[in-house]
Structure formats: C-alpha cells, structure tokens
Amino acid sequence: DAKTTQPTSMDCAEGRAANLPCNHSTISGNEYVYWYRQIHSQGPQYIIHGLKNNETNEMASLIITEDRKSSTLILPHATLRDTAVYYCIVKDFNKFYFGSGTKLNVKP
C-alpha cells in the first residue's frame, strides 16, 4: 500500500511557483521520497528524489522537513505543460506503490 497522502487537486497560475505537499508520516530512516508526474496517461516521468536534504534539479526542488514526515515539491515557474498528476512515493521493500496523486491544473 502507498505510504503517502496528497491533496486530490491543486490550481496554479502560469508563471507562479507550484508547491505540492505530501505527507509520509510512517517513513523509515533510510527510505527515499520520490516524485513522478504523469501527463495525460503517458508513462510516469521521474522528477526528483531525496532522503533528508533538500534537493534541486533542472525540473524542480524538493523540500523535506527535518522530521522527514512530509515534503513539498516546488515547480518554480509553472507552465501550462506542467499540468499533470504528480505522485509522491516512498519505496517499500524496493517497490513503488502509487497513491492517488495530486492533479495540478496550471491556468493561464
């Protein structure tokens, strides 16, 4: 079963930062948090992952709280092409169990 909970949907204005929260209160000390997105039933696309330090790459930033019980994915300047379902995943025995994800709607 998925070890994460996310809001069902969020709206964001184009050009603004999109902040997507995720709760993973049962995460273990050596488990990573992964973020993927799925655009219109394509295969999920890897975005970023982290353990306890904040991470940044060309797509997004990942902020993990000090107690590691929650995290936030930040898309710094959302575009219409970022409209997708975003999944936050904690690996469970080397497997990914997907939750329902957050549908991000980027609006003009």
Next chain:
Amino acid sequence: SAVISQKPSRDICQRGTSLTIQCQVDSQVTMMFWYRQQPGQSLTLIATANQGSEATYESGFVIDKFPISRPNLTFSTLTVSNMSPEDSSIYLCSVELFTDTQYFGPGTRLTVL
C-alpha cells in the same frame, strides 16, 4: 536514464483471447516491474520480474492470469490471459537503474470488447 519501449502501443482485443506485451530497455537492468492503470485510476503494481528467477506477484494478481517472462537483462513480456472487459487498462513496464530510480515505458493501452 533509460530508453524503454513497449509493443504494442495499443490494441483492441476480443474477450477470451490473450495478449502478450513486450518491454525492451536499452541497457541491462536487474529489476523490471509491471503495472496496470485502470481508467481514471492510479498505477497498481502487478509483479516484479527479475532475470533468472520467477516473477513475484502482488496480492490480487496471479501467474495464470498474468504470466511474465524475463529471458534476459533487457527484455520482459507480460501476457494478459483469457481477457475480459475488466482487463481494459494501460499496462506499463518500468526498470530500476543503479540510481535506485525507476523509469517507465510509454505504456500499452488495451481495450477488451
């Protein structure tokens, strides 16, 4: 990352028949996974396919219905057997690279009439 292809990309099949879906990756990988995504739903893990061993199925999925082959480190197949309309879904394979990150194929969209 990895380049993953799936064949067919989509198919329409009659109930009672079987379809074999192929997954090809451009590098050798130990762990491959098969998922199902029913219409409007999230992804559900079907099984883990490691080369040289039997596939490991998740609760609710059985080998008779979803036989899997993993003949080498770059290829796997998933068969959907004795199909019914409830099997209409997108089927996706993924691979895990040395970075402990999974990369997904484009999916196979199956419609069963």
